[in-house]
Each structure stands twice: as structure tokens, then as C-alpha cells.
Amino acid sequence: EAGVAQSPRYKIIEKRQSVAFWCNPISGHATLYWYQQILGQGPKLLIQFQNNGVVDDSQLPKDRFSAERLKGVDSTLKIQPAKLEDSAVYLCASSLDPQDLGQFFGPGTRLTVL
Amino acid sequence: AQSVTQLDSHVSVSEGTPVLLRCNYSSSYSPSLFWYVQHPNKGLQLLLKYTSAATLVKGINGFEAEFKKSETSFHLTKPSAHMSDAAEYFCVVSDIRGSYIPTFGRGTSLIVHP
Numbered sequence: 001e002a003g004v005a006q007s008p009r010y011k012i013i014e015k016r017q018s019v020a021f022w023c024n025p026i027s028g029h030a031t032l033y034w035y036q037q038i039l040g041q042g043p044k045l046l047i048q049f050q051n052n053g054v055v056d057d058s059q060l061p062k063d064r065f066s067a068e069r070l071k072g073v074d075s076t077l078k079i080q081p082a083k084l085e086d087s088a089v090y091l092c093a094s095s096l097d098p099q100d101l102g103q104f105f106g107p108g109t110r111l112t113v114l
Numbered sequence: 115a116q117s118v119t120q121l122d123s124h125v126s127v128s129e130g131t132p133v134l135l136r137c138n139y140s141s142s143y144s145p146s147l148f149w150y151v152q153h154p155n156k157g158l159q160l161l162l163k164y165t166s167a168a169t170l171v172k173g174i175n176g177f178e179a180e181f182k183k184s185e186t187s188f189h190l191t192k193p194s195a196h197m198s199d200a201a202e203y204f205c206v207v208s209d210i211r212g213s214y215i216p217t218f219g220r221g222t223s224l225i226v227h228p
Contacts, residue, residue, distance in 0.1 A: 003157075033216075042204050042218035043158070056215045091158070098214040100165045102148050105158040 002026065004106035006092050012112045018080040021109045025073070025094030031055075033103060034067055034077050035091040043091055049075065082113045116141045118207045120219035128227045133177075133192040135222045137205035140186065146214065147188045148206040149179055152221075158204070164188060175199070200226045 005024040013019050025032050030051050035043035046065065048055040052072040060067070064083070069075040079086055089110050093103040121136040139145060149161040162173025169181040175198075179190045188205060205219040 035218075042220045044218070045216060048213075048215055055213050093158075098208065098216070099146050099210075100163070102150075102160040102163050103158075103216070104160070105150075107157045 004092055004094055004104055006090075006106035006109055008109055009107060010110050010112075012114065013082055015084055015113050016081040018078065019082055019111060020079075021077045021090050021092075021111075023075045023077070023092030023106060025075075025092070026096075026104055029094035029096050029104070030072070031095040031098050031103075032069055032075050033091075033093040033095070034075070035093065037089045037091055037108070039088070046077070079111075082111075084113050087111055087113045116145065116207050116209050116217050118205050118217055118219040120203075120205050120222050122222050123220065124223045124225060126225040126227065127195045129197055130194050133190070133195045133199065133224065135190040135203050135205075135224065137188045137190065137219060138186055139188060139205070139207040141207055141209045143209040145207050145209045147179075147181060148208075148216075149173065149177070149188075149190050150204045150206060152202040152204065154201070161190070161203075195224075195226050197226050197228065200224055 032049045034046045037043040046060045047057040047067045049069045067077045089108040091108045092106045095103045117140045119138045147164040150158045152158045162171045164171045164181045172178045177192045202221045208214045208216045
């Protein structure tokens with residue numbers, strides 16, 4: 001079974017530039033999550049999708065971050081414009097049943113904003 | 115609102131000795147609880163989960179955790195540490211009131227000495 005795929009694995013940009021991350025969840029997983037993990041901290045949930053609907057985006061900085069999952073499968077997270085404090089690893093995860101089965105994580109995208 | 119507290123940022127043990135990583139949670143409803151492990155430069159992996167069945171939960175690699183409602187705790191243990199256990203460990207809580215939106219603890223770094 002293929003795992004959660006993410007690209008790119010690494011990205012370096014200047015502040016005020018834009019960046020986009022892509023995630024393809026495990027086939028059949030209806031729930032998709034995007035997390036931000038700053039060095040030395042636990043992952044912080046940015047947005048949770050159930051199919052193509054948003055379950056929670058309360059911690060997503062909506063003035064600069066956006067995410068979509070148009071067909072209920074893969075997803076894109078965008079930052080525009082980026083700030084220095086956005087430097088982090090962005091993790092995507094998917095789940096068949098969030099209550100019972102937990103989540104499967106992708107390898108993450110390490111973003112450095114200079 | 116749900117929350118989780120990992121009481122130690124670092125735990126240091128010798129190889130072959132027991133491991134105890136502490137986690138306390140706060141939840142108004144019957145929670146689902148998880149432990150994840152993150153090895154350096156690798157993705158997060160589910161170790162074990164509690165979802166209102168048996169209170170003693172066994173996971174992969176010899177780890178187990180016990181759900182204690184009276185103490186609101188879900189501590190992770192292993193009888194004998196191995197060098198390969200050195201990693202970051204995260205406790206996660208979610209509950210039905212929060213639509214099973216997960217909240218991560220800050221993490222505990224397990225250091226294993228030869």
C-alpha cells in the first residue's frame with residue numbers, strides 16, 4: 001500500500017514570495033490534515049478536510065495561508081506572502097477513520113524562508 | 115476544550131532499562147488517545163491507540179500504554195529500552211466534541227545511552 005506522498009521535500013524562498021505544497025493521501029482515506037511543525041515543537045493542525053469539505057481551519061492564518069482539496073483526493077497548501085516565521089516542516093496526514101485508526105503521515109516538506 | 119500535556123521534554127535512559135514517558139490529557143468527553151514516534155529525518159508513525167476498549171493498550175516495538183481515567187493519564191512504557199528507540203514521542207488527544215480534531219503534545223525526546 002502506497003503511503004502519503006508529499007512534494008517538494010525541501011523548499012527555500014525569500015520572504016514575501018509564494019510557495020505551494022502538494023499532498024496525495026492514501027487511497028480511500030476521506031480525512032486529510034495539514035500540520036505545521038516548528039523545530040522543537042509538536043505538530044500544529046492547520047486544516048482538516050473530510051472529503052472536500054473543511055472540518056476545522058481555526059488555526060490557519062487565513063490572511064496568508066490557503067488550502068484546497070477540490071476533488072476530495074489530493075490537496076494543496078499555499079502560503080502567500082511568506083514570512084520568516086513560516087519556516088517549518090509542513091506535514092500532511094490522512095486517515096480512514098480519525099476516531100479509531102489514527103493518522104498516516106507523509107515525509108513532510110521542510111520550508112526555509114530567508 | 116481538549117488539551118494534552120507531556121510532562122517531560124527529555125527523558126534519558128540506559129539501554130536495557132525501563133522507559134516511562136508521561137502524558138496527561140484534558141477532555142470533556144470520552145477521548146481517543148494516541149502515541150506517535152518520530153525518528154530523526156523520518157515521518158511520524160503511529161505507536162498505539164486507545165479508543166474506549168481495553169485500558170491497557172499494546173503497540174509496536176514492545177511499547178504499551180495504560181489509560182487511567184481517574185488520573186487523566188496515558189503514560190507510555192517499555193520494559194527494556196533499545197538504542198533504536200531514541201526518537202521524539204508525541205501524545206495526541208481527540209474527542210467527539212471536537213469532531214475528532216487531534217491535539218498534539220509538545221513532544222518528549224527519548225535519549226538512550228549504551
